[in-house]
Amino acid sequence: MKFLTLPGRRWLWPSIALVVILLTNLLLSPGFFSVRIVDDHLYGSLIDILHRGTPLAFVALGMAVVIATGGIDLSVGAIIAICGATMAVLLKGAGLSPALVLPIVLLVGLACGLWNGLLVAFLDIQPIVATLILMVAGRGIAQMITDGQIVTFHSDFFSLIGSGFFLGLPVRVLVVIGFAILLALLLRRTALGLFLESVGGNAAASRLAGIEARWIRLAAYAVSGICSALAGIVLTADIKGADANNAGLWLELDAILAVVIGGAALKGGRFALGLTLIGVLVIQSLTTSILVSGLPSQYTLVVKAIVVLAVLFLQSPRLQRLRSK
């Protein structure tokens, strides 16, 4: 693999994994790659993967930022539930306009993220424990907000975000692409990205170099909170209702996997948003293709686990060393 530069090499295995999964689908169901136009909308399995992968993409982007600092955020699913519940109740009960609901929900997500960040960065609680608190409490809070009911609503604006199309493409996919670009600009056009990687790589050295590691950590969890709010908005808008029990359930695990498949180390350091999105596509196309292939649903999780293991095995430093010998 000498012909590839170091950054190029990082893209190799996640991309190959994605291509292999997609090609396998082509063998299993020949119509997999066909994209039809129905009512000016694009339809097909590929579009479906993008569409369904949107919430995971939001959450995984935030997770990538948190993992870069050497932390982890287990509460993303719970934040999705809280934000979904807030959104539904404000739209239905309070009858607020979407223009007001959207910023409020984002602020709720931000507040959840700041809470996590406070526990981790300023009270020095281990990230896995600190975010576990909100993971456990979050769904309860969401149920308190909805009073234990499934609250449904109608809003043209949110329907557009959840399931609308623009120029033939799902709006939510366009939103996540736009958000990813914004986030990348925020992290790479300022020094935030460098500071995140520096704190994750060596927190003590970063402090002595004058970086306020605590504020950087706080910012990472805040970003993750906003990402989860966006995922919550999309999920809630899609089903036009808030399901405090199931919205975003276990999404944190898929998000962590997506980041890891993207080549990030859980101990912190380098991160790449683009690679994380490739990781998201790997996970989502795997999930979708198992469904499409007609495999009994009880196999889904096992097959997923095996493929993820294979990708991680190919990336493992030990194997890379063996190969380079």
Place this chain on the structure above:
Amino acid sequence: MSVPILTASGIAKSFPGVRALDGVDLQLFPGEVHALLGENGAGKSTLIKVLTGIYRRDGGDMRLDGETIDPLSAREAQDLGISTVYQEVNLVPTLTVTENLTLERQPRRFGFIDWGAARRQAEAMLKPLGLDIDVSRPLGSYSIAIQQLVAIARALHGDVKVLILDEPTASLDSKEVGVLFDVLRGLKARGIAIVFVTHFLDQVYAISDRITVLRNGTQVGSHLAADLPRLDLVSLMLGKAAEALPHIARDQKQPAPRVPVLEVKGIGKKHMLDEVDISAAKGEIVGLAGLLGSGRSETVKLIFGAERADKGSLALHGVPVSIRSPRHAIHLGLAFCPEDRKHEGIVGELSVRENIILALQAKRGWRKRIRRAEQIRFADEMILALGIRTPDREKPVGQLSGGNQQKVILARWLITQPQLLLLDEPTRGIDVGAHAEIMRLIRRLCDDGMAMVMVSSELEEITAVADRVVVLRDRRRVAELERSDVSQPAIIKAIAQ
């Protein structure tokens, strides 16, 4: 003198790239306290680990009561009668004293632990040490001194012939040290040979019968304590310069007027540093000398705000300031190269370029990102100016050699244009060639007007560049030598006085 209990001769031990022990001899006699001394990296810990079976020796011979032994684990060494108490008390603070003392060997009745018998056993173990405490309380509820004694009691279980104490007094106050020494005298009377590792010279002379000094993995002397004056001991520990570095003289065409940059009065922090005065003027290199544990690193850390001082005052350019954090210090024009390069200096995963601009970027704030072209210019300039040997500026710093990593950290600080540079062991683990290069670089920087405080355990290094030397001992300042008085014997004398 009687027959030695333990004789180790020609002990050798290597790790990849390092010869940690090279033909070390050690003889322990029954009923003696034997002090094992040496600076960082001298091989004390390695020797102890070989004696206690944690490492296996590569060469040499070890005899206990005349029979060759080859322990393969700490357990095996303990069964032979060689017990160790490590610096960090390796007991469980949340368990009770009884549980700690009887762990892994609880008395049993019908397969269940007999707690009554266990308690009696624990009390019996503490009794010879004169310790009468409630053994049912958690160990953590007692002072460090008592925990240390409990650890010793545990180590003394069974037929112990050799007891090794690794810096047992590091976190004890003088009264607690007295209690510990009383216990040691009791053990001596029982014929146990005690190996005492410490860096407090007063304690060495207070309790030990014999002294063995290690330096760079070899044994440089073994004497009766009474026959080894303090001055000779310090000389043995620090070593004489095999080939003294040429003095890198200060550019003294016109003696510039002295412009003070840093003035520190009585800086200190509980359990860290007592009270140290130090000052540095423009263009001046102030050396900070002393033995390991004398408070050298602590002094510069307190100045930089890496740890917050709880007493003393500090003034920069005559203006009193209270430095809250490293970030604050950097804004005031300070820079600090820490001793532990790997853990506190470099971010190994990031590139040479990113490591070089890190402090400047932090100084400017996250919103004002240094443009890539400018980053590249800084990095290339510094790679050239300091002679950093790297294939390119994007190489992860963790993959460079120690000397080049040190230069990257120097570069990181130089581009912030500091007025005061604090260097802690700038040449640790660096090969000879890079060593001289870095020393010349340091001299040049100061000729350009920077003030510098340099901590070093290498006397040659200090005498080669320092304009003035502050000598520390036991966490306080004991002497200050002006340029004309700076010499290795003078520093050694100041440490030993």
